[in-house]
Amino acid sequence: MEIDEARGGVAQLVKEARHGAKQTQAKLAERAGVSRATVAAIETGARSPSWEMLTGLLAAAGQQMRIELEPLDDDVRRALSAQVGDTQVADDLSMTVSLMEGLTGLDYRFEGLAAAAVVGAPLPLTEPIGLALPDGPEAVEWLAALLRTGAAAVTPVGHPYPLGGVRTAEGVARLVDLGEDGRFLLEFWLRTFVVRFVPAAEAERAVTVVGEHAPLRVQPLHEIESTDRNAARVLRLLREQTQDARD
Structure with missing residues (x-):
């Protein structure tokens, strides 16, 4: 059995x-019957030992493993239970939205793990926060007006510095053209968003969450995906709980 998922923890353990x-x-390797290079590779995380090799290394150091079992995903279930009724993430983000005059009049939506955190996932609200704007003149003018206030700055994704002079629809079009996949960073009131324009029908697919200072539109839970193993577990359990509540 290979222990790839816990490679970092195994390295520290050994x-x-x-x-x-x-x-x-060298001494541990000699006592365990392996090479010193093997021990070094395991301790740096470059190699995952088999179960037999791991227990042999620990035995050579005078240690043995004790494994405790708990119900599958019980840690996530506890975190979800502790999160019930906690509106801190939604309230904090709603403060920023309330200052972005005119945003609540658009069919925007927050996306990704930020959206999951708003609806109750026990995940941090990490930045940049995904923000999708409906592709059309209203959203373009909203962004240009926000930038004209001087309170916001935009940087095309892939560029090292902000793009100045974005005050019109033409400026917004240039901003989108410069960004990787049309995306750009929007900095506003100590928050950073990664923004993209999407078809109106896509932006309309949203769930409304009531924040302390403004309503928030977020991506539906079933659309949110993550390559992070822990976040994926949280999303799966949260979807299951949501489905159970509906049933």
Whole structure:
């Protein structure tokens, strides 16, 4: 059995066991019947040991493993339960939205893990926050007007510095053309958003969450995906709980 998922933890485990036994890598390798290079690779996370090799290394350091079992995803279920009724993320983000005059009049939506955090996922509101704007003159004019106030700055994704002079529809078009996949960073009141224009029908697909200072439109939970293993577990459990509540 390979232990790829816990490679970083295994590396630290072996290193701590060796240090606790006051052994060099060479000494531990000799006692465990492996090469020093193998021990070094495991301790740096470059190699995942088999279960047999791991227990052998720990035994050579005078240690043994004790494994505790808990119900599948029980840690996530506890975190979800603790999050019930906590509106801090939605309230904080709604303050920013309330200052972005005119945004609530658009069919915008927050996307990705930020949207999940707003609807109750026990995840941090990390930046940049995904923001989708409906592709059309109203959203373009809203963005240009926001930039004309001087309170916001935009940077095409892939560029090292903000783009100045974006005050008209033509400026917004240039901003979109310069950004990778048409995306750009929007900095406003100590928040950073990664923005993209999407078809109106896509932006309209949103769930409204009531924040303390303004309503928030967020991407539906079933559309949110993540390559992060922990976030994916949280999303799966949150979807299951939402479905159970509907049933």
